Amino acid sequence: MHAKKMQQRKQKNHLFKNLSFFMTLITITVLFLLLYDVFKDGIGWLNWNFLTSYPSRFPEQAGIKSALVGSLWMISLTMPIAIPIGVMTAIYLEEYSPENRLTTFIRVNIANLAGVPSIVFGILGLTIFVRTLGLGRSVLAGSLTMALLILPIIIVASQEAIRSVPNSLRDASYALGATRWQTIRYTVLPASLPSILTGIILATSRAIGETAPLIMIGALTYIAFLPSGPLDSFTVLPIQIFNWTSRPNADFHGLAAAGIIVLLAVLLFLNTTAILLRNKYQRRLND
Amino acid sequence: MLRKINDNKERLIHIGLFLIAMISVLTTAGIIYTLISESIPFFQNVSLKEFLTGTRWAPLFQPQSFGVLPLLNGTFLVAGIAALIAIPLGLGSAIYLSEYAPEKVRKTIKPILEILAGIPTIVYGYFALSFITPIIKFLFPQANIFNALSAGIVVGIMIIPMVSSLSEDAMLAVPQSLREGAYALGATKFEVAIKVVVPAAFSGITSAFILGISRAIGETMIVTIAAGATPKMTLNPLDSIQTMTAYIVQVSLGDTPHGSIEHQTVYAVGLTLFVITLLMNILAQIISRRFREVYGNAR
Amino acid sequence: MLLSIKDLSVSYGKNQALKNINLDIEPNTVTAIIGPSGCGKSTFLRSLNRLTELTPNTTTRGSINYKEHNIYEMDPMEVRYHIGMVFQKPNPFPKSIYENVAFGPKLNGYDNNLQEIVEESLKKADLWLEVKDRLKDNAYTLSGGQQQRLCIARSLAVKPDILLMDEPTSALDPLSTAKIEDLMTTLKEHYTIIIVTHNMQQAGRVADNVAFFLNGELIEYGSSEKIFTKPFDKRTEDYITGRFG
Numbered sequence: 001m002h003a004k005k006m007q008q009r010k011q012k013n014h015l016f017k018n019l020s021f022f023m024t025l026i027t028i029t030v031l032f033l034l035l036y037d038v039f040k041d042g043i044g045w046l047n048w049n050f051l052t053s054y055p056s057r058f059p060e061q062a063g064i065k066s067a068l069v070g071s072l073w074m075i076s077l078t079m080p081i082a083i084p085i086g087v088m089t090a091i092y093l094e095e096y097s098p099e100n101r102l103t104t105f106i107r108v109n110i111a112n113l114a115g116v117p118s119i120v121f122g123i124l125g126l127t128i129f130v131r132t133l134g135l136g137r138s139v140l141a142g143s144l145t146m147a148l149l150i151l152p153i154i155i156v157a158s159q160e161a162i163r164s165v166p167n168s169l170r171d172a173s174y175a176l177g178a179t180r181w182q183t184i185r186y187t188v189l190p191a192s193l194p195s196i197l198t199g200i201i202l203a204t205s206r207a208i209g210e211t212a213p214l215i216m217i218g219a220l221t222y223i224a225f226l227p228s229g230p231l232d233s234f235t236v237l238p239i240q241i242f243n244w245t246s247r248p249n250a251d252f253h254g255l256a257a258a259g260i261i262v263l264l265a266v267l268l269f270l271n272t273t274a275i276l277l278r279n280k281y282q283r284r285l286n287d
Numbered sequence: 288m289l290r291k292i293n294d295n296k297e298r299l300i301h302i303g304l305f306l307i308a309m310i311s312v313l314t315t316a317g318i319i320y321t322l323i324s325e326s327i328p329f330f331q332n333v334s335l336k337e338f339l340t341g342t343r344w345a346p347l348f349q350p351q352s353f354g355v356l357p358l359l360n361g362t363f364l365v366a367g368i369a370a371l372i373a374i375p376l377g378l379g380s381a382i383y384l385s386e387y388a389p390e391k392v393r394k395t396i397k398p399i400l401e402i403l404a405g406i407p408t409i410v411y412g413y414f415a416l417s418f419i420t421p422i423i424k425f426l427f428p429q430a431n432i433f434n435a436l437s438a439g440i441v442v443g444i445m446i447i448p449m450v451s452s453l454s455e456d457a458m459l460a461v462p463q464s465l466r467e468g469a470y471a472l473g474a475t476k477f478e479v480a481i482k483v484v485v486p487a488a489f490s491g492i493t494s495a496f497i498l499g500i501s502r503a504i505g506e507t508m509i510v511t512i513a514a515g516a517t518p519k520m521t522l523n524p525l526d527s528i529q530t531m532t533a534y535i536v537q538v539s540l541g542d543t544p545h546g547s548i549e550h551q552t553v554y555a556v557g558l559t560l561f562v563i564t565l566l567m568n569i570l571a572q573i574i575s576r577r578f579r580e581v582y583g584n585a586r
Numbered sequence: 587m588l589l590s591i592k593d594l595s596v597s598y599g600k601n602q603a604l605k606n607i608n609l610d611i612e613p614n615t616v617t618a619i620i621g622p623s624g625c626g627k628s629t630f631l632r633s634l635n636r637l638t639e640l641t642p643n644t645t646t647r648g649s650i651n652y653k654e655h656n657i658y659e660m661d662p663m664e665v666r667y668h669i670g671m672v673f674q675k676p677n678p679f680p681k682s683i684y685e686n687v688a689f690g691p692k693l694n695g696y697d698n699n700l701q702e703i704v705e706e707s708l709k710k711a712d713l714w715l716e717v718k719d720r721l722k723d724n725a726y727t728l729s730g731g732q733q734q735r736l737c738i739a740r741s742l743a744v745k746p747d748i749l750l751m752d753e754p755t756s757a758l759d760p761l762s763t764a765k766i767e768d769l770m771t772t773l774k775e776h777y778t779i780i781i782v783t784h785n786m787q788q789a790g791r792v793a794d795n796v797a798f799f800l801n802g803e804l805i806e807y808g809s810s811e812k813i814f815t816k817p818f819d820k821r822t823e824d825y826i827t828g829r830f831g
Contacts, residue, residue, distance in 0.1 A: 097305075112315065155311065475663055
């Protein structure tokens with residue numbers, strides 16, 4: 001009786017181990033299916049012309065030039081806004097803030113902001129930046145919206161980075177007569193910089209891939225020119241992909257897939273950089 | 288004298304940083320203010336009762352009708368399908384990674400899940416329409432091209448990494464001594480995982496589920512591309528439906544004039560979406576804080 | 587001979603924690619394992635019910651025979667079923683008192699006389715009177731000493747032959763410690779106990795036999811009287827007289 005029961009329990013264990021492994025495998029398989037699907041549809045459309053042409057009604061002539069340049073514009077305006085605000089908020093919360101209700105409130109608020117659907121940020125951007133501030137459907141309006149959207153990511157990553165700096169480093173700096181700001185500026189920030197950078201890169205890739213908030217502020221238009229200033233209208237890569245995906249013509253789906261390959265290539269490059277940075281930094285800490 | 292100058296500088300820096308930190312609070316305030324102030328004119332025309340209990344949503348057609356239930360129906364249908372996909376797969380892979388997987392396998396699988404988490408939703412939307420939908424059409428010829436099932440499955444896939452990594456964190460926070468206690472009673476790995484680790488991490492895991500579902504509710508591009516634009520009361524996953532987020536996109540793609548009641552619906556629906564996801568996020572935080580109170584100090 | 591350990595060596599990766607241990611344990615005795623920290627005494631205890639295997643990259647050589655069967659050729663679950671363990675820090679599951687004690691028996695599918703087993707085990711662990719009216723309460727509501735006795739009851743509920751105790755009183759106050767020491771003396775009638783302790787007085791009070799470990803080796807093993815009064819090895823003497831460790 002006991003032996004039989006034991007046998008059953010072992011079988012159950014074995015079964016469940018395989019089941020949970022199988023579930024993990026399904027998830028991984030989906031990733032490869034997704035990549036396969038995109039490459040199969042898009043690789044035939046990917047060529048130099050595709051990268052250097054404006055969108056067109058004719059699939060053979062269409063390209064992502066304005067979308068690529070638009071994405072570049074958007075990112076180069078978003079990050080200089082989001083990075084200082086994010087990092088300084090983290091410095092305040094980790095190094096300056098007293099433990100009181102207001103601080104707790106700021107922390108809870110950041111956690112909740114991270115969970116607000118991106119489309120809601122779009123509504124905010126449309127109302128405040130596009131209309132109230134009169135920026136119109138411009139790169140700047142899009143970048144401001146995007147900066148608010150990725151702010152929680154940068155704050156949380158920077159907080160973790162700053163928190164991981166050992167207190168002994170701070171003590172050493174204070175012992176030399178440094179003020180709090182000098183300690184942060186010359187000791188804490190340099191020590192946590194690689195982790196902060198990793199967080200910034202991840203936030204950048206989030207901003208590059210976001211679609212919904214920019215649709216809200218009206219970046220979905222036919223754009224056959226390049227923005228020449230922050231108040232020009234623009235489109236970005238994900239929106240161009242969305243545009244082609246929602247057309248019934250299969251050729252446009254091929255273009256969408258080709259656009260996705262470019263988008264994923266950019267993101268892969270960024271993420272690999274982030275991982276290498278993280279690994280290098282971890283190794284240095286372990287030495 | 289020198290000290291004093293430094294003190295003033297320090298105080299300025301302190302105040303400056305505080306003001307910058309308030310930007311995140313201001314953002315939340317801005318969202319709430321925008322949604323509420325622009326919803327007020329809407330609710331002056333449409334009663335709250337009609338909005339919350341009406342079963343027909345047709346602001347863009349005559350005769351107009353403003354019952355939000357069909358959009359909620361579509362949203363929760365997609366989120367429900369997503370949960371059916373993401374909860375078992377997310378929890379299963381979390382259990383595998385935290386309890387069974389050898390270190391080497393773990394180190395291979397974790398980055399793959401991270402990649403999956405970093406793929407933009409527009410890419411998932413394309414995948415839904417070009418890969419999942421044809422399979423559904425093949426299996427169920429009666430299905431609409433745009434259907435809740437395809438979007439729900441892919442939203443589910445999208446949130447697996449989140450559910451999995453948050454659940455895994457919760458399970459890794461269960462003290463090793465509890466596992467050893469169970470092994471010492473002759474428990475198998477399965478019994479340790481299911482009867483000790485998962486119950487001990489239950490609130491952490493629940494909070495992961497809630498956050499995942501909240502994320503599914505707020506997801507926009509996948510549902511816009513794959514689920515359709517026909518708000519309706521239905522539980523049939525093969526039907527074309529519309530979610531709150533997809534409706535907001537639909538209006539912003541059209542050319543409804545600013546200030547019209549059609550345009551105001553964006554804010555009313557946006558407010559509904561915001562309140563629902565906010566409540567879920569707060570609930571998840573309360574639950575996971577309770578979890579940390581039990582084990583936070585034990586480690 | 588209940589337990590017979592032959593040439594036991596355990597390594598974690600390249601780090602050898604135990605070297606060629608040979609030791610025999612008689613039934614219905616209390617054996618204390620003593621030695622300075624890092625001497626391998628905990629590793630030794632954990633290898634007796636194969637808990638060492640939970641640590642990755644552990645290699646074990648030699649044999650441990652339990653009633654003439656090498657436990658390293660048995661199923662680990664079966665081994666742990668006969669050889670129970672109580673840990674350094676009380677580790678009750680976050681469940682009710684009742685569910686904690688019933689956990690082991692339930693695994694093996696006893697469900698008709700669970701109540702009886704729980705009551706009997708709690709009585710043996712001298713906890714029954716304190717908890718009989720609050721069996722449904724969460725185990726975390728108990729005091730540290732009560733939690734440790736609950737863990738003992740939990741181990742007894744699967745009816746083991748041998749009870750391994752890894753510094754079971756190091757996290758407890760003197761009163762709770764005394765209670766658990768008394769308990770060991772009564773439990774000895776039905777069980778064989780092997781206890782790791784860093785507390786020499788405790789070893790003297792409860793143990794019939796004492797084994798002294800140093801740097802992963804068994805230096806000396808004998809009756810507690812002999813070890814504490816006229817140890818054979820100079821290093822044992824140095825340790826028990828408090829000259830190091």
